[in-house]
Amino acid sequence: MIKKITLVILALINILALIYLVSPAPSLPDLPNSVKSDLPGDTVQIKDTTALFTNMTRTEVINFYKASFSGPFRIIINHPPEKARQIWQETTQSYYLEEFILPFKQSLYINGFEWEKDVFIKPEQRIKNKILYQDKEYQAKVTLRLFPAKIGNRIFVFFLTEGLFIFSFLTYKKFLSHR
Numbered sequence: 001m002i003k004k005i006t007l008v009i010l011a012l013i014n015i016l017a018l019i020y021l022v023s024p025a026p027s028l029p030d031l032p033n034s035v036k037s038d039l040p041g042d043t044v045q046i047k048d049t050t051a052l053f054t055n056m057t058r059t060e061v062i063n064f065y066k067a068s069f070s071g072p073f074r075i076i077i078n079h080p081p082e083k084a085r086q087i088w089q090e091t092t093q094s095y096y097l098e099e100f101i102l103p104f105k106q107s108l109y110i111n112g113f114e115w116e117k118d119v120f121i122k123p124e125q126r127i128k129n130k131i132l133y134q135d136k137e138y139q140a141k142v143t144l145r146l147f148p149a150k151i152g153n154r155i156f157v158f159f160l161t162e163g164l165f166i167f168s169f170l171t172y173k174k175f176l177s178h179r
Helices: 002-022 058-068 081-087 123-129 151-177
Strands: 049-054 075-079 096-102 106-114 131-133 136-138 140-148
Touching (some): 058 096, 058 106, 058 140, 075 081
16 A cells, blocks of 8 residues: 555656656846847857846846746855856856756856956956946946756656665665664
């Protein structure tokens, strides 16, 4: 009886997981009142990258993408700004770097550079990093990079993880019964 209930629960979890895994990921809108960059490295040179010039603050940017990039299991990680150079290129400037993860689906990295708050430059020298684009000054440059997973990969990794979890559980249970 308990095995039947366990199998029914496992089947329901897998059905719900499949619905989650095959449902489309949220689309990624541009920030309002921003200008899309066409500078080298901000477009097709780095896959799934978009850069925007804006006067929005970090809080406004993050809240906008929290509302746009949602899911039942979303995880938000605040990375050190130095990690931006690993995700984009060595010359990427960064004031903040946050990652939104939809497990088994995709990750979105949001890198923001606010020239007036650059922690790597002394306050009196920050003016040299003022953001000018198309003869207009902006307070920030926001660079986005999406790491999507194909549906087949999502399903494979989920069931592999589930299989490893079940195998580990049964092995541990067997180990305890022999003690």
